[in-house]
Amino acid sequence: MPRPAKRATSADVARAAGVSRATVSYVLNNRPDQSIPDTTRRRVLEAAESLEYRPHGNARSLVSGRSDIVLLSVPDLPIGTGISRFVEEFAAALAEHGLTLVTHLAAARGRPLPDVCATVGATAVTGFAPFDADTARALRAAGAEVVLPSPTDVPDIMLPIGSIQAEHLIGRGHQRLGYALPAHPRFQQMAAERLRGVEQACVETGLQPPVTATVSLDVGVAADAVTNWIGQGVTGICAFNDETAVAVLAGAQSRAVRVPEELAVIGVDDILVAPLTNPPLTTVRFDLHAVARRRAELVVAGLTGHDAPAATESEISAGLVERSST
């Protein structure tokens, strides 16, 4: 069978079916307000099928003035976290609503976000942290109808991770906590957020604030931190993430500090190797799948003008994964 070199257009289908382009459009979009006889409908459908016709998204969004593209601004963090998982889940969730995800690395290289927003014609733009007022305005001017999260939104991906960690440790009887900060500069903001949660939990329980230390992914550095913690009577460590927690574990081991008897450690993320450390790492895992779905819902809600269904508490919360390191 002869293959059309170029992709088929709506006009090709119309010609093949012996109808007008309007009719093709009606049939293919299932317009309820148009009643098309079954025979015509079938002819159109068959023609479209045999020509392998697919509507041209660009042209369509040009006329509707609204694309189905959602832009995600990804912070240029060192990898190993759940971010990529989030991205994939988010893309899948959006796809179910007929939306297409485009990610943009918010690194120095590459064009500014509003430019990208305009060139891809994004209808919605979202990121991990709220956009500042200027950026948000520029994004709107670039054509974005929905910009999330806004500064007033409780960023729904910022779960009370720190509190969960601290409460777990406190519930186990620990009276003096330490916090292991990551060394990478890009993580500082997120780390501060989580540390705040730990501090809050300490205050509420009448404990002193946690003793912080920056722990790079180096056994020596971690070992020194451990020694210092022990010296200050700290018995439980909340680590920024699992990698940092593994470093603390390694540091403790190198100083012959027993975990969890002398020092309990809790991480965040439940990375694949978490059950394989010695002892197996206790950690906080948040359900990226649910968070991503939730975010997709918010985007869709913003686009349709409807309110987003209230988030089910359990849907977006983080869960403790207890193993033997605490």
Add this chain to the structure above:
Amino acid sequence: MPRPAKRATSADVARAAGVSRATVSYVLNNRPDQSIPDTTRRRVLEAAESLEYRPHGNARSLVSGRSDIVLLSVPDLPIGTGISRFVEEFAAALAEHGLTLVTHLAAARGRPLPDVCATVGATAVTGFAPFDADTARALRAAGAEVVLPSPTDVPDIMLPIGSIQAEHLIGRGHQRLGYALPAHPRFQQMAAERLRGVEQACVETGLQPPVTATVSLDVGVAADAVTNWIGQGVTGICAFNDETAVAVLAGAQSRAVRVPEELAVIGVDDILVAPLTNPPLTTVRFDLHAVARRRAELVVAGLTGHDAPAATESEISAGLVERSST
């Protein structure tokens, strides 16, 4: 200053500058074949600036018949690998050529790839494994000008990982190797590929083929595998990836098998915790950055019709990261 509610169009700029839309187009696209007086040029530029004008990518590609969108089909693998890193690097590399990356999860959920290709109007489609003839044809019919890798291409992301691992071990005097396969079904194909590299290296050196075992991320399972390997005189293990390698390490430790004296282990990926294991994990790291750039070059070359510059050997190769587990 009054903000335009809607995004500015080329016509708005023309009006503000007191010129025609054509002139705006010439100025903004720096058309060399048109000589525009500096005063006019400046007026246009200023108008565009003050209106925050950004060209509308959709409309542009509608007329040029070619979008700047590259579609990446991502296999639905369990995360923790370098895939996400590749995606991010790839997106950045494409962005430098003015191309936009859209990723699509090749999972069951979601529409078939050719559909997605057509709706986003992708000019190029690429993936990790070659597309079969039918899919490739459908993609072309959907408007893709470039489809990579083709079955005849040597998939440039499939580096000779297995060989590198095996050669390292053999170079250290190991005479009998083991291979630790991952448990996850989605990894089987990639694992088979790497295993093949190990087998090949063994054949070339006159060794017996490696003793394979499937090692899930469970200490018990790994421990049994270790015992079995030791029983068969195996002294060096190539693991499918670092997570699997960490499992082997844990298994060895639980059976009091000393690493690397009794059993050497080498992984792949250089995950963040690799230097933190006990002993620190030797691994093979491939430069995702280079691989991604290379892939972007291939796409651009295909689009422009030029030949891609030959890959510098060192550019796309994988590198050994020696640590004390071998």
Add this chain to the structure above:
DNA sequence: GTGAAAGCGCTAACAC
């Protein structure tokens, strides 16, 4: 050097 006009593929009023 600059403007007028056509047209990319599609949808939406409005005729017939």
Add this chain to the structure above:
DNA sequence: GTGTTAGCGCTTTCAC
């Protein structure tokens, strides 16, 4: 019920 027409924002001959 279906076809005709206009136009989304942009680029691009082709006159002027």
